[in-house]
Amino acid sequence: MSPRLSSHKPQAKAQIFAALGDETRLSLLIRLxxxxxxxxxxxxxxxxxxxxxxxxxxxxxxxxxxVHSTRAGRESLFAFxxxxxxxxxxxxxxxxxxxxxxxxxxxxxxEINDE
Amino acid sequence: MSPRLSSHKPQAKAQIFAALGDETRLSLLIRLxxxxxxxxxxxxxxxxxxxxxxxxxxxxxxxxxxVHSTRAGRESLFAFxxxxxxxxxxxxxxxxxxxxxxxxxxxxxxEINDE
DNA sequence: ATAATATGCAACCAGGAGGTTGCCCTATGG
DNA sequence: CCATAGGGCAACCTCCTGGTTGCATATTAT
Numbered sequence: 001m002s003p004r005l006s007s008h009k010p011q012a013k014a015q016i017f018a019a020l021g022d023e024t025r026l027s028l029l030i031r032l033x034x035x036x037x038x039x040x041x042x043x044x045x046x047x048x049x050x051x052x053x054x055x056x057x058x059x060x061x062x063x064x065x066x067v068h069s070t071r072a073g074r075e076s077l078f079a080f081x082x083x084x085x086x087x088x089x090x091x092x093x094x095x096x097x098x099x100x101x102x103x104x105x106x107x108x109x110x111e112i113n114d115e
Numbered sequence: 116m117s118p119r120l121s122s123h124k125p126q127a128k129a130q131i132f133a134a135l136g137d138e139t140r141l142s143l144l145i146r147l148x149x150x151x152x153x154x155x156x157x158x159x160x161x162x163x164x165x166x167x168x169x170x171x172x173x174x175x176x177x178x179x180x181x182v183h184s185t186r187a188g189r190e191s192l193f194a195f196x197x198x199x200x201x202x203x204x205x206x207x208x209x210x211x212x213x214x215x216x217x218x219x220x221x222x223x224x225x226e227i228n229d230e
Numbered sequence: 231a232t233a234a235t236a237t238g239c240a241a242c243c244a245g246g247a248g249g250t251t252g253c254c255c256t257a258t259g260g
Numbered sequence: 261c262c263a264t265a266g267g268g269c270a271a272c273c274t275c276c277t278g279g280t281t282g283c284a285t286a287t288t289a290t
């Protein structure tokens with residue numbers, strides 16, 4: 001019923017996790033998750049970083065489809081895309097499930113846990 | 116009711132995501148999520164990597180508490196800890212929630228989405 | 231037309247990440 | 261007691277990452 005862990009490509013997941021493994025990119029993600037499309041210049045405001053740095057981060061997020069950009073005149077607008085995050089959540093659920101199966105299995109042994 | 120996004124420390128979350136942003140560490144995580152404690156030597160088996168490399172990865176996972184180690188004789192056994200992953204799931208849920216609020220808000224405008 | 235705005239591209243740089251090797255220390259099994 | 265198995269520590273190397281700067285290009289506003 002639930003897709004097995006083995007059916008997930010680990011490298012793809014790792015790439016998404018890695019994209020989220022940066023404070024700057026997380027904050028960009030938060031700013032975009034409110035649904036407002038924002039230009040690079042807008043996203044750079046209040047960021048202490050250069051526009052180029054922000055651009056690089058956005059491209060990284062874009063490569064794993066957490067974000068996607070469309071050109072509008074002279075500016076390129078970035079928008080949030082929740083799909084990859086949902087994918088990660090499902091992945092984490094599978095790990096949890098695997099873990100919980102173990103717990104119930106252990107419970108049947110009625111072991112004393114001397115942790 | 117649900118904790119706001121602003122109450123989460125972004126750098127802490129970024130560190131956890133970063134810890135998961137590596138294929139080797141993801142596979143270690145999978146191997147440990149079955150509940151069996153495993154030594155470094157065991158985890159190194161079939162890994163193509165050196166024991167030292169595996170150790171480094173384990174330490175990274177340990178620093179964010181995804182894994183924890185206990186010394187048992189001459190070997191140190193690593194065990195999985197699901198808490199940080201649950202934390203991440205909650206975090207991702209908050210982002211999704213933020214996103215969905217926007218969707219319903221947009222829906223009230225009855226806009227034509229020409230994406 | 232011109233100036234200003236928004237971005238792209240490329241080179242460059244410092245530091246960190248992933249990985250290896252060598253050596254030392256501590257348990258454990260004969 | 262000695263050989264061996266399991267690890268820790270530290271040095272070292274290479275490559276990627278995050279960031280910057282400089283310059284070129286395309287829109288937009290005046």
